[in-house]
């Protein structure tokens with residue numbers, strides 16, 4: 001337990017909590033009351049670790065990227081979440097939550113998805129466990145993300161179009177919450193990032209903390225020192241960053257760098273740079289920082305990478321930012337795309353455009369030389385090939 005972790009009431013400093021309609025109390029209170037006990041059970045831990053090993057393919061390698069390292073005169077290790085089953089870190093969380101749902105006796109799973117990555121990770125674990133799966137997705141996103149919609153359907157999930165508002169992620173989230181209110185007894189809602197009412201931010205961070213747990217062990221093996229100088233990760237809602245930071249939080253000499261999407265530029269009106277632009281407020285059930293107008297309307301975020309296109313950040317990140325424990329920066333579309341091409345040509349690894357944002361910040365850092373840097377490579381770039389090839393005219 002340390003000052004950067006959630007307290008008993010579900011808060012990180014002033015952020016977090018559970019700001020929900022009264023009709024959701026039974027569902028959320030059930031989770032608050034049971035999640036810690038369930039996930040600490042030996043049988044839970046055993047099944048979770050077995051699935052992470054045999055199904056997800058963990059431990060993911062910690063790869064010393066030599067040619068990338070040479071460019072900056074430091075030792076850069078990539079934590080290869082891109083090599084996980086389904087191609088990103090999101091599966092760590094959905095495996096954990098499906099095991100929790102089973103132990104709560106739930107028969108039906110719902111989820112929201114924007115780009116479809118979390119929808120696919122949820123549909124995957126529902127197929128694995130033979131549970132009914134309903135994924136809410138904005139009508140606009142369904143049209144934009146056809147391959148992920150096809151994957152979900154093939155795995156037996158029902159994809160329901162959210163047709164209100166801007167017909168994107170936040171509307172899908174509203175539909176999912178409505179469903180949960182109507183089906184409180186048999187349904188578990190799998191949220192895809194460290195957002196939502198307590199206990200979701202803490203629960204998702206704990207499932208993703210396998211990333212830093214493995215990293216420390218792997219660093220110790222490779223360098224005889226389990227503490228890097230810097231740890232970098234991209235932030236949409238913040239789950240891969242929360243997992244990458246988790247076991248380093250109380251080692252204040254390890255610098256934590258979170259990279260948000262600046263889109264066309266922080267001042268352009270088209271970005272997702274929440275810490276630069278956001279103000280305190282309540283979004284999707286917790287108190288955090290979010291991009292909003294003077295009268296509190298949520299501003300539509302923009303980023304070339306669908307996974308970073310979120311108007312808020314999880315409450316733990318808001319606290320790491322405000323307390324100064326973490327450094328929060330942002331990277332534009334153009335800078336991210338260049339970093340994605342650079343990694344591909346220096347290392348033969350095509351990163352998700354989300355992960356390219358973290359890689360791009362290396363260009364802006366000043367090093368003494370010889371430091372150890374870990375970058376979370378949150379996902380693979382196959383889903384982004386169209387975007388990359390069009391951007392570079394290949």
Ligand SMILES: *Cc1c(COP(=O)(O)O)cnc(C)c1O
Pocket residue numbers: 088089090117192193194234235236237238239240241307308352354355378379380
């Ligand atoms: C969804 C996604 C992200 C952003 O989500 P976080 O919760 O901030 O981690 C980052 N990278 C990839 C590859 C993703 O699919």
